[in-house]
Amino acid sequence: MRILIIEDEPGIAAFLKEGLEEEYFAVDTAYDGKSGLDLAMTNDYDLIILDWMIPGISGIEVCRQVRKAGECVPILFLTAKDTLDDVVFGLDAGANDYIKKPFEFEELLARIRVQLRYRSSESDSLTVDGLDINPVTHQVFCHSAEVVLTPKEFALLEYLVRNKDKVCTRSRIIEHVWDIHFDSDTSVIDVYINFLRKKLDAAGCRSIIQTIRGVGYVVREP
Amino acid sequence: MPKDAPRMHTSRTFLKIVPEISLRNRIAFYYTVATAFLIGLVFMLVYYVVDSTVYRHFDQELMAEVTEILEENDLKSNDFTGLASFRSIDEDDRQEEKDEHDVFRHNDVEPQFIQLVDAKGLVVKKSVNLFPDSLSFHARFRRTAYFNSNVNGQTVRQVQVPLENRHGLTEGYLLVAFPLENVIIVLSDLQMVFLFSFPGIILILFVLTRLIAGRSIRPIDEVIATAEKMTQANLDQRIPLPRNRDELYRLSATINALLDRLQDAFLREKQFTADASHELKTPLAAVKGTLDVLVRKPREREHYETKIHYCLQELNRMARLIDQLLMLARYESTGLRPRIEEIELSILIEAAIERLKPHAAEKEMTVRFNRMQSGNVAADPAMLEMIIENILSNAIKYSPSGSPIDIALEPGTNAFLCSISDHGIGIPEEKLHAIFERFYRVDESRSSSTGGFGLGLSIVKKLADLQQIRIAVQSARNEGTIFTLSIPVSFSCPYPKSIVKGVQTGCRVNGRQKIGLAGAAERHGNSENSA
Numbered sequence: 107m108r109i110l111i112i113e114d115e116p117g118i119a120a121f122l123k124e125g126l127e128e129e130y131f132a133v134d135t136a137y138d139g140k141s142g143l144d145l146a147m148t149n150d151y152d153l154i155i156l157d158w159m160i161p162g163i164s165g166i167e168v169c170r171q172v173r174k175a176g177e178c179v180p181i182l183f184l185t186a187k188d189t190l191d192d193v194v195f196g197l198d199a200g201a202n203d204y205i206k207k208p209f210e211f212e213e214l215l216a217r218i219r220v221q222l223r224y225r226s227s228e229s230d231s232l233t234v235d236g237l238d239i240n241p242v243t244h245q246v247f248c249h250s251a252e253v254v255l256t257p258k259e260f261a262l263l264e265y266l267v268r269n270k271d272k273v274c275t276r277s278r279i280i281e282h283v284w285d286i287h288f289d290s291d292t293s294v295i296d297v298y299i300n301f302l303r304k305k306l307d308a309a310g311c312r313s314i315i316q317t318i319r320g321v322g323y324v325v326r327e328p
Numbered sequence: 329m330p331k332d333a334p335r336m337h338t339s340r341t342f343l344k345i346v347p348e349i350s351l352r353n354r355i356a357f358y359y360t361v362a363t364a365f366l367i368g369l370v371f372m373l374v375y376y377v378v379d380s381t382v383y384r385h386f387d388q389e390l391m392a393e394v395t396e397i398l399e400e401n402d403l404k405s406n407d408f409t410g411l412a413s414f415r416s417i418d419e420d421d422r423q424e425e426k427d428e429h430d431v432f433r434h435n436d437v438e439p440q441f442i443q444l445v446d447a448k449g450l451v452v453k454k455s456v457n458l459f460p461d462s463l464s465f466h467a468r469f470r471r472t473a474y475f476n477s478n479v480n481g482q483t484v485r486q487v488q489v490p491l492e493n494r495h496g497l498t499e500g501y502l503l504v505a506f507p508l509e510n511v512i513i514v515l516s517d518l519q520m521v522f523l524f525s526f527p528g529i530i531l532i533l534f535v536l537t538r539l540i541a542g543r544s545i546r547p548i549d550e551v552i553a554t555a556e557k558m559t560q561a562n563l564d565q566r567i568p569l570p571r572n573r574d575e576l577y578r579l580s581a582t583i584n585a586l587l588d589r590l591q592d593a594f595l596r597e598k599q600f601t602a603d604a605s606h607e608l609k610t611p612l613a614a615v616k617g618t619l620d621v622l623v624r625k626p627r628e629r630e631h632y633e634t635k636i637h638y639c640l641q642e643l644n645r646m647a648r649l650i651d652q653l654l655m656l657a658r659y660e661s662t663g664l665r666p667r668i669e670e671i672e673l674s675i676l677i678e679a680a681i682e683r684l685k686p687h688a689a690e691k692e693m694t695v696r697f698n699r700m701q702s703g704n705v706a707a708d709p710a711m712l713e714m715i716i717e718n719i720l721s722n723a724i725k726y727s728p729s730g731s732p733i734d735i736a737l738e739p740g741t742n743a744f745l746c747s748i749s750d751h752g753i754g755i756p757e758e759k760l761h762a763i764f765e766r767f768y769r770v771d772e773s774r775s776s777s778t779g780g781f782g783l784g785l786s787i788v789k790k791l792a793d794l795q796q797i798r799i800a801v802q803s804a805r806n807e808g809t810i811f812t813l814s815i816p817v818s819f820s821c822p823y824p825k826s827i828v829k830g831v832q833t834g835c836r837v838n839g840r841q842k843i844g845l846a847g848a849a850e851r852h853g854n855s856e857n858s859a
Contacts, residue, residue, distance in 0.1 A: 117614030117642060125621035159606060186609035187602070207613035211620035 107222060107265065108132040108282045110149070112142030112168060113157040113184070118207075122155065125211055126218075130244060130261040132285040139163030146172050150281050151179050153221055155214075158185035158196065166199045173200035180221035184209070222268070232267045235327045237311045239267055248309035255305065258283070262298050266315060266325040275322040299323060352545055356538035364530045371522040378518060382511050383485070387474045390487040393440060393504050403491075441479055441486075443503040452500060463503040470498070476508060483508045547576040551583060563591040596765075603767035603782075607649055611642040652783040656766065659790040666708035666795040670818040673744060674702030676709060677735055680717040687724050688733075695720070697735040705744050706818040711791040718784045719748050719811045727752035727808070743798070744817055749810040755803040763801065764789040 109131050113119040116137070123133045134149070136142035139162035146154055146168065154172070158165040169181050180202040185192070188206045196204050203217050219241060232239040238247040244260055246253045255263065261283045266274060276292035303315055316324050349357070398404060443454040443463040451462050463486060464477045473488045486505035490498045547570040554567045566587060567580045622635050674697075681695045688695055705712075723733045731751040738745040755763060762768045766786040792799050796816050803809040 115610050115614055117638060118610070118617060121614070121618040121621045125617070125624065128621070128624065186606040186613070188605065188609075189602075207609045208616045209613065211617055211624075 107152045107261065107268075108134070108149070108285065109218070110142070110145055110151045110154045111135045112137075112139070112146075112154065112160060112165065114138060114160045115157070118157075118184075121211075122214075125215075128257075129215060130257045130264070131218075132261070132283055134286045137161075139165065139168050143168045143171055145286070146177070146179070147175060149286065150278070152282060153218055154179055154181045155184050156181055156201070158183060158187050158192075166196065169196075169199045169201055182214075182217065182221065184214070232264065234267055234270060234314055234325055235311070237267070237306070237314055239264055248306060248311040251309055253305050253309045253311075255302070259298060259302050259305070262295075263302055266323060270325050270327075273318050273322055273324045279322065295323075351548070352538060352541045355541040355545075356534050359537045359541075360530055360534040363533055364526075367526065367529060371526065375515075375518060375522060379515055382515065383474075386485050386506065386508075386511065387487065390474065390485060390504055390506060391472075393506075394487060394489050394502060397442065397502065397504065439507065441484065441503075441505040443505075444500060445503065446500045447498050449501075463505055465501065465503060477505070479505060483512055485511075545576075547580060551580060555583075558587075560594070563587070563594055600766050604653060607767065608646065611646045611649075615639045615642045615646075649783075652787065656783060656787055656790065659787065659794065666711055666791075668706050668708055668795060670704050670706060671709050671712070672702060673705050673737060673746065673815070674699035676713050677716055677737075677746070680713060680720055681735075683717065684720055684724060687721065691724065691727070691729040693724055693727065693729065693731060693733060695733045695735065698737075701737040701739060703737070703739050703744055704818040705815040707795050707797065707815055708791075711795060712797070712815070715788050715791050715797070715813065716746070716748070718788045719813075722784060723748055723750035723752065723809070723811075726750070740814070740817070742817055743814040745812055745814050747810050747812040749808055751808040754805040754807055754809055755801070756805055757803070760801055760803060764799075 107130075109126055111119055111122050111126075111133060113122065113135065114137050119135045119137065123135055126133045134145055134151075136145050137160075139160045141162075142156070142160070143163055145151075156165045156168060160168075163171075165183065165185065169183075172179065172181065181200060183196045183201045183204045184207065185196070185204075186207040187196075193204045193206075202221055205214060205217060222241075232241065236249045238250075239260075240246075241264060244257075246255055246260065246263065262279065265279065265282050276295050279295050280288065280292055299315060299317075306312070306314060314325055316326055318324055439457050441455055441458050441463055443458060443465075444452045445465050446452050449465040449467055454462055458479065461480045463479060463484075466473070466475070466488065469475075469488050469490075471490060475486055475488075476483055477486050478484070484505040485508045486503060489502045489504075491500045491502055492498050551567050554565060558565055566584045569580050569584075570577050618635055618639055622632065677697060678699070681697060684695070720733070720735075727733065727750045733748065733750045736747050736749075738747075764785050765782075767782040768786075789799065791797075792813070798814040800812040800814070801809065802812070
């Protein structure tokens with residue numbers, strides 16, 4: 107899952123990036139409205155965390171522009187503006203949620219999960235044929251036996267399972283699982299898919315990830 | 329709130345004591361009372377005039393009758409020869425004049441009663457129509473007297489004329505009377521008309537006045553209605569102005585102007601609160617979030633150290649901001665008074681330069697200051713020092729490394745001009761007016777790269793206002809900014825002895841340069857804030 111943070115206060119942007127990366131998200135940061143909007147328009151993010159008062163284009167304007175472009179990516183306002191009018195204004199501008207600073211990091215994570223859940227229209231637990239993924243605890247169970255994955259492996263598996271029955275191209279996978287600093291060598295995906303398959307096969311969940319030759323991968327119920 | 333409670337209580341009891349009469353009714357009431365008084369006065373006057381006129385005419389007629397009677401008997405009231413000499417007091421004797429005066433007949437429309445009494449009041453002779461009664465005699469009237477009395481059950485106007493012999497002794501009295509019925513009817517009718525019409529007129533007057541008063545104070549009702557609807561949410565409402573440019577128009581316009589100012593102040597306060605909360609919450613969120621993330625899992629020692637260092641830095645920043653906010657709050661409350669002293673300007677400036685030296689050295693900047701033109705000014709030393717330090721620190725902050733900062737002093741007649749000029753980024757003309765506003769930063773990105781909050785200059789402005797120091801700013805983009813303080817001169821000893829010689833020319837030079845400064849200000853676009 108890939109998240110864009112648009113936040114001008116470097117301290118806040120830094121801990122958000124760190125904390126979210128520890129939660130297996132791929133995170134990009136922008137420090138002003140213009141570059142944030144550019145990133146949001148050129149990349150396919152799963153969620154945008156947006157500050158209101160940012161230099162250049164304001165957060166509200168960024169939100170409007172993104173919505174105007176027809177993007178339905180969840181947008182989460184994270185701002186010190188805390189009056190009722192502000193909250194209403196922000197939500198009406200097209201945001202999906204509104205969090206007032208200062209905030210609990212755990213709450214932010216929960217709210218991010220809510221937005222991702224809406225998108226996959228599933229419960230927090232993701233399941234495919236004996237495979238059980240818990241995005242809160244980052245645990246994966248295969249027929250009730252825990253499979254220990256690295257963060258990247260987990261992120262890859264989570265993305266594929268969330269897009270169950272949809273073919274995920276290599277470039278889409280790159281976009282959603284790795285952040286912007288990753289060079290576009292897609293062969294690394296094959297490496298991670300191999301690691302994943304080995305671990306899942308060993309636990310007894312065979313042939314969940316299928317290869318679509320020349321295109322990418324798909325997770326299907328066998 | 330509890331502080332206000334007693335006042336609220338007294339105002340409520342006050343309201344209870346004063347009856348709640350509307351302005352409209354009060355105007356009508358006062359007007360009616362005044363008019364009622366006048367109308368009453370006029371009625372009384374009219375009644376008095378009618379009354380006295382009627383009686384005067386009556387009395388004249390009575391006297392004419394007396395004269396006639398005396399003439400008919402060839403007598404004079406002051407040359408009386410005896411009561412017996414009266415001949416023609418009876419009806420039969422006056423037959424010849426019957427067609428003219430039907431005076432002695434019983435059933436005359438306007439009969440006259442005539443009676444003759446002796447000095448003791450005993451009836452000597454009386455006209456037939458008097459029987460069985462007689463005209464009343466008042467011994468106390470020694471001279472001719474007019475009065476009302478009763479005869480045969482009817483009211484009459486009577487005259488009593490003394491009849492004297494040639495020695496001046498009163499031998500008797502001639503009493504003549506006319507019935508008063510008609511006059512009394514007329515007068516009592518008049519009285520009735522007045523009495524009954526008076527309350528009617530007053531009532532009509534009150535109703536009319538109330539109506540007119542209501543119409544003329546209707547704009548006040550509109551003011552009340554607008555004011556009642558006014559809340560924080562719709563502070564932009566205004567009272568509709570009446571068409572006539574009268575007092576009520578002025579009242580409405582004045583209240584509207586007041587509302588303008590209130591709204592302005594309210595919005596500014598709201599903006600300030602929003603800015604202050606943003607400035608306080610952002611570092612708080614950063615510290616909290618950093619620590620939240622930090623404790624989620626065990627980390628390397630260096631990682632902890634970096635994060636804790638960062639948090640401390642943010643907390644220091646917050647502490648600085650809180651200090652400045654408190655300072656601003658203190659200066660804005662009315663309680664603070666500057667302690668004006670006589671101080672040598674150059675000492676203050678040098679102290680400020682000394683304190684900011686590390687910052688200047690960091691950017692390899694030099695502060696050039698010539699103390700030769702210094703003098704004594706009247707100001708609060710601590711406040712003035714803070715002003716100079718703030719402006720100087722801004723100059724260092726917003727100037728490129730290596731550029732010089734100049735501080736120049738110019739003695740003037742009433743004020744010392746102290747200008748601090750840098751070669752920094754400058755302030756765009758359109759933003760000059762706002763630099764003294766709280767939380768205003770010319771650089772729109774509210775990043776903390778310069779470490780400022782935008783409170784410094786608003787504190788400077790407050791401090792300057794408190795001690796009558798005027799601040800003028802001139803700036804040109806990318807050329808630099810000049811802050812000119814005009815500090816009141818201390819009159820007890822305007823200039824130290826050492827530079828007295830320079831001052832004499834300095835004053836003249838200053839006069840010219842002042843004009844030059846104003847001209848330059850107009851060209852550059854300047855913002856001058858007078859205390």
